Amino acid sequence: MRNPATxxxxxxxxxxxxxxxxxxxxxxxxxxxxxSTSAATPSAALPTGNEVxxxxxxxxxxxxxxxxxxxxxxxxxxxxxxxxxxxGTIEVRMKxxxxxLVVINLGGAxxxxxxxxxxxxxxxxxxxxxxxxxxxxxxxxxxxxxxxALDLQKIYSKFTVTGRExxxxxxxxxVEASPAGGGDPDKLYFDxxxxxxxxxxxxxxxxxxxxxxxxxxxxxxxxxxxxxPFRVEQASSQAAFTITFTDIQHNVDLPxxxxxxxxxEPPAGLPAQPPADSPK
Numbered sequence: 001m002r003n004p005a006t007x008x009x010x011x012x013x014x015x016x017x018x019x020x021x022x023x024x025x026x027x028x029x030x031x032x033x034x035x036s037t038s039a040a041t042p043s044a045a046l047p048t049g050n051e052v053x054x055x056x057x058x059x060x061x062x063x064x065x066x067x068x069x070x071x072x073x074x075x076x077x078x079x080x081x082x083x084x085x086x087x088g089t090i091e092v093r094m095k096x097x098x099x100x101l102v103v104i105n106l107g108g109a110x111x112x113x114x115x116x117x118x119x120x121x122x123x124x125x126x127x128x129x130x131x132x133x134x135x136x137x138x139x140x141x142x143x144x145x146x147x148x149a150l151d152l153q154k155i156y157s158k159f160t161v162t163g164r165e166x167x168x169x170x171x172x173x174x175v176e177a178s179p180a181g182g183g184d185p186d187k188l189y190f191d192x193x194x195x196x197x198x199x200x201x202x203x204x205x206x207x208x209x210x211x212x213x214x215x216x217x218x219x220x221x222x223x224x225x226x227x228x229p230f231r232v233e234q235a236s237s238q239a240a241f242t243i244t245f246t247d248i249q250h251n252v253d254l255p256x257x258x259x260x261x262x263x264x265e266p267p268a269g270l271p272a273q274p275p276a277d278s279p280k
Contacts, residue, residue, distance in 0.1 A: 056197065060196070060228075073094075073252045074247070076230075076243055076246050077090070096146040100140075101258060114261070119137075127207055136205045161175055162174050174188070199214065200214065215232050
């Protein structure tokens with residue numbers, strides 16, 4: 001039940017950071033037992049999955065507001081405390097219906113991942129430029145859906161409220177969401193009052209296999225009639241980092257060529273970056 005902004009935060013960025021080999025002293029993923037408490041609640045007292053979903057859609061602005069948007073450019077910072085407080089920048093460009101490009105710069109290391117509507121690709125210092133296939137391709141196809149939040153009833157075959165949980169200072173409904181194509185279910189946590197998503201526990205395919213990662217989602221702000229999170233704290237067994245967005249713009253003119261796989265050069269519209277050890 002992630003809105004388009006949240007999707008790339010807990011998907012693409014996770015895999016891209018892993019692409020540079022971030023695995024030093026990373027904490028365990030934020031599971032439901034970390035900074036949270038469970039409360040047994042009779043099922044009759046719980047809302048249905050559809051009721052939680054509809055509350056969420058209204059909380060993030062409603063369908064009509066989202067359908068007025070056709071592109072987004074988001075810029076911000078990324079911080080990795082476990083790597084001597086390494087920090088860098090992140091930029092995400094999305095275009096309806098299903099185009100996405102994520103670029104991360106960490107200490108001069110440029111990491112990119114994109115989907116052009118048909119094929120997906122990734123370029124990072126550890127694995128180089130490669131075409132994504134199998135589970136990685138399907139993950140990226142889902143991430144690239146600009147109206148992902150409006151299509152959840154297609155993406156998930158089952159959406160079940162399983163109980164209430166205390167997530168930091170939020171009382172939440174925990175939802176178990178089973179992917180339509182099979183696989184491990186996601187766990188999504190929604191504030192019982194605001195309807196906004198405050199935590200997710202997801203599975204993502206990487207070059208090293210399937211991994212579980214979690215994210216605390218915060219600092220929602222209204223922009224152009226919709227609500228977006230400007231801060232996400234993300235963790236897995238191999239990486240932990242925080243993304244803070246400082247500038248988000250909608251309905252920017254983005255050419256389709258921006259999202260195509262580069263042939264040894266940066267995608268159109270992005271400046272060339274020198275290698276980390278190149279003279280400035």
